[in-house]
Amino acid sequence: MKRLGFLLLLFLTACTGSQEAPLPALLAAGGEDEVRFYRARDLQGGTATQVAAWPAPGLQDLAYAGTFRRLYLLFPDRVEAYDAAGFTEASVPKGTPLVQAFPGGVDCTGGYLRLGQNALLAHCPGAGRAFLWSLDGSGSLLEADLTGLDPAARLALLPQGSLDLLAYLTQEALGFRPAQDPQGTPSLERPLSPPLDQAPFDLRADAAKGRLLGLGSAGLKARLYTLQGEALGSQEVLGNFFGTPRLALDPVAGLAVYGRGFQVLEPKASPTLEAYTDFAAGAIGQDGYLYLASGSSLYVYDLVPSSPQRVATPSLGFAPKALAFLPVE
Structure with a gap:
């Protein structure tokens, strides 16, 4: 019952944003060889209250699995x-981690993490390899079969039934297939027309809505591709974009694209905002706020108003390249 009440609180807070009591939560920020933890409610008020800092030499990415x-x-x-x-x-006790080392010779510099319903995906593009690890920390790493995929593809995990399917976005297509059986089922692929101008930017799976969200450049414009069911749709985002945009997603609270400036797409669409600010990391919390890092500054936006409203811009004292929102009890 306690967990049910907590999940209900998450849902209500995501629906009402700043109109509800602040959701007890931390924002984890990773970069410059460390991870720092801040109280989310203080960030919303303009103060970067650091709860803890962990040394993390060589950190590439971080992710939080709430379940x-x-x-x-x-x-x-x-x-x-x-x-x-x-x-x-x-308090953020570090404890002793479970550790899975990559096979010898695999360098995951420039890699990233994606969460499925039961598995974690670690994609190492420079090595041309990807690995799965059970979210409960059991077992060893399993290698995903990337046969036939462009080395520049972006990857994610799409939950379907009890499976975590390997989702992919290449310059030519958006699709999914079993992670260790490229010819297996269920699988689906839809061609991009026209194909992307360059390597894709980002890919996220939205399990709540059963859709894939891919970000790329076509016709020199940034476009969001949505594969839901068997239908592929697309829309232009960010106006005249620069750099390498990324997606921030919370299945209930919203969806945004950020890079040079940002644009909220859900729950309410906005124009491009902060068009001359470069954002290196972003996260949407179950509290209904969008957190965007630019250098050492954190831009905090309430997503509930008809147009996203900036509520604070605290300084974190370092420049993160990855953010994760962690509800706590």
């Missing part, structure tokens, strides 16, 4: 999983 209460850190040679069940707004 399993685990924080995952990606390094060039390994993935670490930390039990977050004891995290509070005042």
Whole structure:
């Protein structure tokens, strides 16, 4: 019953944003060889209250799986999983992580993490390899079969039934297939017309709506591609974009694209905002706020108003390249 009440609180807060009492939560920010943890409610008020800082030399990315209460850190040679069940707004005990080392010779510099319903995907583009690890920390790494995929593809995990399917976005197509059986089923692929001008920017799976969200450039314009069911749709985003845009997604609270400036797409569409600011990392929290990092500044936006409203811009004291939102009890 306690967990049911907590999930209900998440849903209500995501629906009402700043109109509800602040959701107890932390924002994990990774970069410059460390991970720092801040109280989300203080960030919304303009103060960067640092709860803890962990040294993390070589950190590439981080991700948080709420159902399993685990924080995952990606390094060039390994993935670490930390039990977050004891995290509070005042304390972030580090504990001893579960560690999975990549096979010899695999360098995951420039890699990233994606969450499925039961598995974690670690994609190492420079090595042309990707690995799966059970979200409960059991078992060993399993290698995904990338046969036939462009080395520049972006990857994610799409939950379907009890499976975590390997989703992919290439310059030519958006689709999914079994992670270790490229010819297996269920699978689906839809061609992009016209194809992307360059390597794709980002790919996210929205399990709540059963859709894939891919970001790329076609006709020199940034476009969001949505594969839902068997239908592929697309829309232009960010206006005249620069750099390499990324997606921020929370299945209930919203969807945004950021890079040079940002644009909220859900729950209410906005024009491009902060058009001359470069954002390196972003996250949407279950609290209905969008968090965007630019250098050492964190831009905090309330997504509830008809146009996203900036509520604070605290300084974090360092420049993160990855953010994760962690509800705590």
